[in-house]
Every structure is written in C-alpha cells, then in structure tokens.
Amino acid sequence: MTKKIPEKMKAVVLPGYNGNMIKAIKSLEIKLLPVPKPDKGQVLIKVDATTCNPSDLSFIQGSYGIKKELHVVPGFEGTGIVVQTGNDETSKNLLDKRVSFNAHVKLNGAWAEYVVTNTKQCIPVHPDIPVEQAACMLINPYTAYALFELIKERKSKAFVMNAAMGQLAGMMRSLANETGIEVINIVRKKAQIEILKNKGSKHILCSADDNFLNQFTELAKQLEAKTFIDAVSGELSGKMLELMPSNSQLILYGALTGENLSHIGAKDLIFFGKNVTGFNLIQWFETTPKEKIREVSYKLQEKIRKGKIKTEIYKKVKLKEVSGSLIRYIINMSAGKVIIEP
Numbered sequence: 001m002t003k004k005i006p007e008k009m010k011a012v013v014l015p016g017y018n019g020n021m022i023k024a025i026k027s028l029e030i031k032l033l034p035v036p037k038p039d040k041g042q043v044l045i046k047v048d049a050t051t052c053n054p055s056d057l058s059f060i061q062g063s064y065g066i067k068k069e070l071h072v073v074p075g076f077e078g079t080g081i082v083v084q085t086g087n088d089e090t091s092k093n094l095l096d097k098r099v100s101f102n103a104h105v106k107l108n109g110a111w112a113e114y115v116v117t118n119t120k121q122c123i124p125v126h127p128d129i130p131v132e133q134a135a136c137m138l139i140n141p142y143t144a145y146a147l148f149e150l151i152k153e154r155k156s157k158a159f160v161m162n163a164a165m166g167q168l169a170g171m172m173r174s175l176a177n178e179t180g181i182e183v184i185n186i187v188r189k190k191a192q193i194e195i196l197k198n199k200g201s202k203h204i205l206c207s208a209d210d211n212f213l214n215q216f217t218e219l220a221k222q223l224e225a226k227t228f229i230d231a232v233s234g235e236l237s238g239k240m241l242e243l244m245p246s247n248s249q250l251i252l253y254g255a256l257t258g259e260n261l262s263h264i265g266a267k268d269l270i271f272f273g274k275n276v277t278g279f280n281l282i283q284w285f286e287t288t289p290k291e292k293i294r295e296v297s298y299k300l301q302e303k304i305r306k307g308k309i310k311t312e313i314y315k316k317v318k319l320k321e322v323s324g325s326l327i328r329y330i331i332n333m334s335a336g337k338v339i340i341e342p
Contacts, residue, residue: 005044005083008032010342011073011112012322017062024060025326030319033073036108036116040086043094043119045101049135049316050078050110050340052326054231054256054333063258065280066105075110075340076103079125079134083114091119098125100137102282111322113342121285123293126301132339133304136167136311141300143253143281144171144309150251150279151181151227158182158223160240163231163256164204165192165334171309172229173201182223184216186240192334207236217243232256238263247273253280312336 013031018024038044053076058064060074079100085091102121103109125134151159159176161169164185176183177200185196185204193204203223205215219225226245230237231254241250242265252261261276268274285293303309314336317325322340329338 005035005114007035009035009113010319011108012075012319012340013071014060014074015071017060017067017070019061019063021057021061021330022327024057025323025330028060028074028323028326031071033108033112035114038084038086038091038116040088041091041119042086042104042116043082043091043099043122044084045078045080045099045115045117045122046083047078047080047110047113047115047342048098049080049131050075050342051135051337052329052340053077053139053337054254055139057326057330058255058258068106068108073108073110073112073115075112075115077101077136077138078103078110078115078340079131079137080115082122086119088119094119094122094124098127098134099123100125100134102138102285105282111319111340113319121282123297126305128305129301132313132316133311135339136337137300137304139281140168140311141171141304141309142284142296143279144168144175145296145300146281146284147229147251147253147279148172148175151229152179154227154249156181156225156227158184158203158220158225159227159229160184160186160220160225160244161229162186162237163254164196164201166231167311167337168231170199173199174303174309182225184219184223184225186216213239213243216240220244227251229253233261234259235263237261241274241276242268244274249274250276252276252278314338316341318342 011033013029082094085095099122101117104117161183164187185201190206196204226248228250230252233255234257316339325338
C-alpha cells in the first residue's frame, strides 16, 4: 500500500558547476526541496539507494554531455519504490513496484529522498537482488551488455577494453568468458597488471610502459582485435585505433581524460575502413523495443542473482556524508562504489 507522500524532501544540491573536482564535491549542500510530481509518462520514486559513477563526477564539474539548470540535484541512477505515477497506463503499471532507474536528463537527479524520472528509464527489480546491487544495476550492467552485443554483431574475435580496472570492464570480461572472445585489457599502472592476472585475465598492457604502442600493435594484430571499447578518449585512444587492423571500430562511451578524441588518421577512415561511434545508455533505453529491454533485463538480473555479474561496494553512506565519502572514493575508485542511502 502506498504511503503518504510528504511535501518536502532532503536532497544533495549542486549550487554551481566547478571544473575542480574537489571544490565541486565540497560545494555540495543538503537542502529541503519540494517533492516533485510526475507528469504523463513519468513516475515518482521513493529512493532506497543511489550511487556515484564517473559520469556523476563529470556532471558536477560541468564537463559531462548533460547539463541541467542550477541549482540541481546530481545522481544518474538508483533504486526505490514507485509511489506515484503520471496519468497513463504504462506508468500506473509500475505503482508500488521496486525499480532500478536512470535519472531524467533535465530534472533533478537521484541523490535525494524522492526523484521523478521517465517510465522508460525504469526496470522492475527481482526481489532476490540486494538493494545495493539494484542501486548500481542500470548504468554499468546494461552498458556492458549493450556494448557486448555490438561486439558480437561485429563478429569480433577479440576486443580492446580501456579503463580495464573499472567495474564495467569486469562485467565485460565476464560476458567475454562465456563466449570465448578474447579481451585486451588496458590499465594505467603497472601494479594493476598483477591484479588482473590474479582475476584470470590473459592479455594485459599498461599504457604507461615505454613500449606500450609496439606491444599493443602486435597483440591487436595477433588476436585480430577489431573493436575498441573506450571510456577514456584523448590522443592515446586515437593513436591506438590508428594501430589496429583494418575495419576496426572505436566505440566511445566515456571520456575520463576530459579530452576530445584525437590523432585519428584520415587515411585510416577513408582507405582502411576504420570508424568511430558513440554509445549513450539513456538513448539506448529510449530507442530499444520494450520486448528487447525485458529480455535483456531478465538475462542480466539472472546473472546478478547468481553472482556472475556483481558491483563491488566500497561503503554505504547517508546524504549528509556524501561530500567526504566522494573525496575518499575518487582517491581509489577501483575499491568499489559508494552507496548513498537517503
């Protein structure tokens, strides 16, 4: 039974974008805001838990592809109970259900007690999935699945995975292990090579090595790696695509360097069939047929339930602890996600 909805809610508020990440985090404030009301095609969610992704950190710095009117509540994903809906049948079907959700691209985000988002950005959650896993269920698992589908469509024997220490990369490796597709893992620090080896990875290169580009060229040729999954961007990514075999494709889904993709040779695009494309999860949800999303949701949630796909959790915090916890999180992101419980 739906509980009474209050008029006010606590929320983390960003007063202004700041290119200095630490200053942006320290500027976050706890405010009392009116609880929003859903329109047609929208739902109001009582947030049980939310999290922080690299995209959230880029957003509060003002460098992400989405900008919202200030002052604004950050947070791109979370989980909770649908407590109110717009006046349409699709939205009403979600009433009282626990969902994982992506935040609305124009409205306040998930770092709050309540949030309104589009019905299409909500996925009902299996009751066996823990709250902390449900809070992280959309951005990384669904992106990993969608990207891996692109790899399979290209009939790639192997693919290149930048930011290989990240949680999404781990999910990609899990999917690759099921199909026998090889992965060339790219890490930033030499110490990370041993960590991935201990997790069973075979092909690991460190971009900081003096001989990295030569090693990469040989391995990409040897494994016939023609798909590059890139969350980093910048000059090095362009150089790597240039060194890959003919008909290779770079799929850009992030820009951790904050730099534009560069150093891609015109001859590679014109004469050697190479190309660059982008991936945006929110657009994927908006354009993918409902039946396909239901199919993907079932497969992913089964993998999460069985522990085949898992998000590592670093710490659970309350709204008032967000600033300090995020500063500690950015020091060592590979330790796991911060879960925010309103």
